[in-house]
Amino acid sequence: MDFKPSPKSQEYLDRLKAFMDAHVYPFERDYVEYHKKHNPGGDWKRWTENPKLKDLQLKAKAEGLWNLFLPDEEMGQGLSVLDYAPLAEEMGRVYNSAEIFNCNAPDTGNMEVLYHFGNDEQKEQWLKPLLEGEIKSVFCMTEPDVASSDATNIQTSIQPDGDEIVINGKKWWSTGLGHPDAKIAIVMGKTDESAAKHRQHTMVLVPLDTPGVEIKRMLTTFGAYDPPAGHGEVHFNNVRVPKVNLIQDFGEGFAIAQGRLGPGRIHHCMRCIGAAERALQLAIIRSGTREAFGKLLAQLGGNSERFAKARIDIDQARLLTHYAAWKIDEVGVRDSMTEISAIKVVAPNVLQEVTDMAMQIHGGGGLSDDFPLTSFFIQARALRLADGPDEVHQRMISRLEFKKYLGG
Known part of the structure; x- marks a missing residue:
């Protein structure tokens, strides 16, 4: 490779x-x-x-x-x-x-x-x-009343009714919901709870102006709304759409989600690497141009070692990101789950650690909007939950390792 x-x-x-x-x-x-x-x-x-x-x-x-x-x-x-x-x-x-x-x-x-x-x-x-780029879209999966990190907990109902599909349920942390150009949502819910665990879910296209779609509120992340897109809570109250809005077929939602989230997860990780590089750059410039106690900040308190560790961590994360990308190209998402889950854990954590260090170097300025560090920190912390929390990806990796050596 x-x-x-x-x-x-x-x-x-x-x-x-x-x-x-x-x-x-x-x-x-x-x-x-x-x-x-x-x-x-x-x-x-x-x-x-x-x-x-x-x-x-x-x-x-x-x-x-x-x-x-x-x-x-x-x-x-x-x-x-x-x-x-x-x-x-x-x-x-x-x-x-x-x-x-x-x-x-x-x-x-x-x-x-x-x-x-x-x-x-x-x-x-x-x-x-x-x-x-004429319209924007939303993906509705996470729910407020259950632990949505386990998709089998999802309660939103997606049921056929003649030539229509009826959707009932609540979603939140639906990114992009507040954008003035948001027109369509992909909604994931359950159709048949008696089916096999991974055949219960369905995805359907729901125009946001459909009767019964009710945006309840926008949610803050560390006190910020992140307009003009934001992350919101939306309820679906007997929402009816034509059956032609069904994506693939009933029961295909889980398989579609795996295909969607694989590339999406690694795209997030790629951007995390760039943000971490910028945070490290800003920290080094700051530490090489500001003095305290008669010395440059770079010469105080083990900061040079912190920069070295950041360099090592970023480069390791980049290599793992590129390896996961290479493997997706070679064998597809389904056979790259270990690598996708691994980098989804590593990259946001590296960004969080490097940004935290850079914020400390910047002092009070690091907590302000004068620098992009607060945005990077929110990005990192949110991504440790978005598209699956760290623990879910670690569990996935562990299961695949056990399967590799013990079968089953």
């Missing part, structure tokens, strides 16, 4: 770095200040998107830096998962910059679901405008 970027990947990376330098880094502070001013509270009905974001998206699309995550030559840029890894890492250096390139969650995962599992009508109605 060779993790050196392919010529195609390197060419895209060079162009992406140039775009980041010219447009994204100068936009970073504007993004933060705009939402402080225009979207300060939890009233998502009044949230607005920074108009400069659309301008940057048009520039990115014009330069071919669009839908980089999708390996399809026509709908995406024809990049493999491993090809995409250094690009996602570069995007990760600026919080939420992936949206500029239409490479942000949850839209990427939802687009992959529609690309791999959607029918022609669903692709035309929903995938096409998502790929164009």
Whole structure:
């Protein structure tokens, strides 16, 4: 295996770095200040998107830096998962910059679901405008009344009724729910509790303007709403959609979820590596330009050793991320579960540790929005729960190791 970027990947990376330098880094502070001013509270009905974001998206699309995550030559840029890894890492250096390139969650995962599992009508109605960046989407899986880390606990009901499907249930931490352009949700629920454990779940497309869809509230993460997308609680009260909105078939939801979450998880990890690199860079610059007690901060309190450990941890995490990406390309998601789960544990933890160290180096500034460190810390801590908590992935790895050596 060779993790050196392919010529195609390197060419895209060079162009992406140039775009980041010219447009994204100068936009970073504007993004933060705009939402402080225009979207300060939890009233998502009044949230607005920074108009400069659309301008940057048009520039990115014009330069071919669009839908980089999708390996399809026509709908995406024809990049493999491993090809995409250094690009996602570069995007990760600026919080939420992936949206500029239409490479942000949850839209990427939802687009992959529609690309791999959607029918022609669903692709035309929903995938096409998502790929164009005309609308946004939501993925509704986690529930407030059960431990959703175990998907078999999900209580939302998805039942056939003639030519319609009826959905009843509650979801929360539904990312993107507050975005003014959010139009469609992929909802996961149970159809047949008497079926085999992994054949009980179903996924269905639910337009957010369907009668009975009720957004209850937006949720804060460490006190922040993260507008204009945010994470919300939504209830489905006897919601009816046509049966053509069913993705694949009843009982296929769990298999679809595994296919969706595999690439999505590793995309998060790629961005974590970029964020960790940025945090380390900021910490070193700060420590090499500030003095305390007559010495540079870099010379105090074992800081040089902390930088060395961060360098080692980031490089190890990157190698594991690239290995997982390479294996997905080689054998597919189903046979790469150990590697996907491993990096899903490692990358957010590395980002959390490196960012915490960088925040300490920055003193009070590290706790403010003057630097991107608080956003990186929230990102890391949230990702240790999102797409499966650390413990679930560790359990998965352990089960696969036992199966490897003891069978069963």
